[in-house]
Amino acid sequence: MKTNKKIASILSCLSLALATSASAATFTFQENGSNVDLGTSSIFTEGGLSVTASGYTTTGTAAHLFAKQTSGDPTETGLGMVDDIDTEINSTHFIQLDLSSVKNTTSAILTVSSIQAGEGAQVLASPTSGVLGSTVIATLSDSGGAVQTVDITSYVNAGYFIDVVATGGNVLIETLSVTPPPQPPQPLAPGDTATIGFWHNKNGQAIINSLNGGPSSTALGSWLAANFGCLFGNLAGAPNTVVAAEFKTLFSQQGPKTYAQILSAALASYVTDSTLAGNNPLVVKYGFNVSTTGTGDKSYNVGSNGSAIGLSNDTSYTVMQLLQAANANCSGGVINPSALVALNDIFSGINQSGDIQ
Numbered sequence: 001m002k003t004n005k006k007i008a009s010i011l012s013c014l015s016l017a018l019a020t021s022a023s024a025a026t027f028t029f030q031e032n033g034s035n036v037d038l039g040t041s042s043i044f045t046e047g048g049l050s051v052t053a054s055g056y057t058t059t060g061t062a063a064h065l066f067a068k069q070t071s072g073d074p075t076e077t078g079l080g081m082v083d084d085i086d087t088e089i090n091s092t093h094f095i096q097l098d099l100s101s102v103k104n105t106t107s108a109i110l111t112v113s114s115i116q117a118g119e120g121a122q123v124l125a126s127p128t129s130g131v132l133g134s135t136v137i138a139t140l141s142d143s144g145g146a147v148q149t150v151d152i153t154s155y156v157n158a159g160y161f162i163d164v165v166a167t168g169g170n171v172l173i174e175t176l177s178v179t180p181p182p183q184p185p186q187p188l189a190p191g192d193t194a195t196i197g198f199w200h201n202k203n204g205q206a207i208i209n210s211l212n213g214g215p216s217s218t219a220l221g222s223w224l225a226a227n228f229g230c231l232f233g234n235l236a237g238a239p240n241t242v243v244a245a246e247f248k249t250l251f252s253q254q255g256p257k258t259y260a261q262i263l264s265a266a267l268a269s270y271v272t273d274s275t276l277a278g279n280n281p282l283v284v285k286y287g288f289n290v291s292t293t294g295t296g297d298k299s300y301n302v303g304s305n306g307s308a309i310g311l312s313n314d315t316s317y318t319v320m321q322l323l324q325a326a327n328a329n330c331s332g333g334v335i336n337p338s339a340l341v342a343l344n345d346i347f348s349g350i351n352q353s354g355d356i357q
Contacts, residue, residue: 024047024107024177024178024179024180025046025047025048025049025177025178026046026175026176026177026178027044027046027051027175027176027177027178028077028078028174028175029044029053029067029078029079029173029175029176030067030069030077031044031045031046032044032067033067034067034068034069035066035067035068035069036066036067037064037065037066037082038053038064038065038066038067039064039065040054040055040062040063040064040065041053041054041055041062041065042065049101049102049178049180050101050102051097051098051099051101051102051176051178052097052098053065053079053095053096053097053098053173054095054096054098054129054130055081055082055093055094055095055096056093056094056095056096056130056132057092057093057094058091058092058093058094058132058165060130060131060132062130063081063082063083063093064081064082064083065079065080065081065082065095066079066080066081066082066087067079067080068080068087068088068172074113074174075113075114075146075147075174076113076114076172077113077172077174078113078114078172078173078174078175079095079172079173080095080170080172080173081093081095084170085170086114086170088114088166088170088171088172089121089164089165089166089170089171089172089173090166090169090170091165091166091167091168093165094132094163094164094165095163095164095173096126096129096130096161096162096163097110097161097162097163097164097173097176098129098161099156099161099162099178100159100227100320100324102156102178102180103156103157103159103296103297103320104157104180104181104293104297105153105156105157105178105179105180105181106153106179106180106181106182107151107153107177107178107179108151108152108153108156108176108177108178108179109149109150109151109152109153109176109177109178110123110149110150110152110162110164110173110175110176111147111148111149111150111173111174111175111176111177112140112147112148112149112150112164112171112172112173112174113146113147113148113171113172113173113174114146114170114171114172114174115140115141115142115144115145115146115147115148115169115171116142116146116169117142118142118168118169119141119142119166119167119168119169119170119171120139120140120141120142120166120167120168120169120171121139121140121164121165121166121167121171122136122138122139122140122163122164122165122167123136123137123138123140123150123152123162123163123164124136124137124162124163124164124165125137125152125155125158125160125161125162125163126160126161126162126163127159127160127161127222127223127226128161128222128225128226128236129161129226129229132163132165133160133161133163135155135160137150137152137155137162138150139167140171141167147174157275157292157293158275158276159223159226159227159275159276161226184299185297185298185299185316185318186297186298186299187298187299187300187316188295188298188299188300188319188350188353188354189289189298189354190354190355190356190357191287191288191289191354191356191357192268192272192288192289192295192298192354193264193265193268193295193319193350193351193352193353193354193355193356194264194267194268194286194288194351194355194356195264195351195352195355196251196257196260196261196264196351198264198286198355198356199247199251199260199263199264199267200247200248200251200260203282203286204247204267205244205247205248206282207271207280207282207283207286208220208240208243208244208247208267209240209241209244210240210280210282211240211270211271211277211280212240212277212278214240215239215240215241216239216240216241217239217240218237218238218239218240219276220240220243220270220277221235221236221237221238221239221240221242221243222235222236222237222238223270223276224243224263224266224270225237225238227266227323227324227327228266228323228324228326228327229327230327230328230330230331230332230333231259231262231263231326231327231330231333231335232246232263232266233333234246234333246263247260247263247264247267250263256340256341256344257344258335258340258343258344258347259335261343261344261347261348261350261351262323262326262343262347264347264351265295265319265322265323265347265350265351266323268288268295268319268351268354269294269295269296269319269320269323270294271283271288271290271294272288272289272290272291272294272295272296273290273291273292273293273294273295273296274290274291274292274294275292275294276294286356287356287357288356295319295354296318296319296320296323297318297319297320298318298319298354299316299317299318299319300316300317300318300319300322300346300349300350300353301314301315301316302314302315302316302317302322302342302346303345305342305343305345305346306342308338308339308341308342309325309326309328309329309339309342309343309346310325310328310329311325319350322346322347322350326339326343326347329343
């Protein structure tokens with residue numbers, strides 16, 4: 001199978017996320033070296049968990065991260081940027097944390113440090129990779145002390161990227177403490193998914209168009225594009241009507257309907273997650289199981305199809321992990337030919353085994 005750095009890094013995160021016995025972990029962001037240039041993106045691992053940090057300018061250009069360590073002063077140690085006089089985060093650069101591998105965490109606490117006189121920072125939530133968020137989680141200033149903590153748990157569990165940008169001077173991400181859920185993912189059960197035929201018919205189309213307030217809502221399209229950019233990046237900012245039409249287009253393709261199978265699983269993951277879609281009455285009416293974590297947190301055994309997509313055979317992964325693996329086996333909006341059959345088998349199996357009754 002053709003592999004590249006993108007697939008390798010994402011699959012590394014997936015394998016680490018399977019460590020269900022992991023306890024609380026604190027990232028100090030020195031795991032990959034101290035006082036070194038970490039490149040534009042770096043995966044940090046701690047206690048069986050993983051976090052991906054990426055650096056950007058506020059205009060969206062990739063920028064290099066820096067693992068800063070100041071001897072004897074923990075408030076001046078953490079994750080910063082190369083393009084700053086103090087190798088910290090300034091007002092023209094930001095760091096974005098991808099915490100998708102620890103979604104459904106019971107606690108996620110971010111510590112921002114090096115907040116000196118006249119300095120400050122904002123912690124933001126963003127639905128889109130590489131774009132500075134517009135949802136402000138917290139605004140920090142020197143009046144709160146040089147080191148301040150922010151509870152980001154609800155935003156992590158809602159699937160947002162977490163951004164840190166300085167509002168004056170420069171700051172550091174000192175630590176991130178994460179406590180994963182204690183229980184392992186539960187296997188798929190009837191009511192967790194639906195077949196592609198359901199999403200193609202009037203009932204499935206009605207659900208799509210009813211989400212997050214109605215046909216003009218862009219929440220679903222933006223979520224699909226943010227989480228599975230190669231497969232569904234064209235849906236960024238698209239209203240529900242466009243997502244519904246896109247499904248019908250994929251369903252009508254000749255041959256194996258792999259893209260429709262994958263989108264079906266993504267739709268089921270979204271509509272059954274009350275954090276994302278609320279308790280939509282149509283979703284409940286047609287027999288879906290709705291919870292705070294949704295179908296994305298349910299597990300499915302890939303059987304002999306794992307190795308074809310860079311995973312292990314005869315191993316269970318969550319639906320969200322398999323969706324991320326599908327996206328990792330995509331290039332230029334097209335699924336790698338070597339992974340096509342396996343992905344079709346996996347996602348048709350998911351949609352049938354969890355089908356609503």
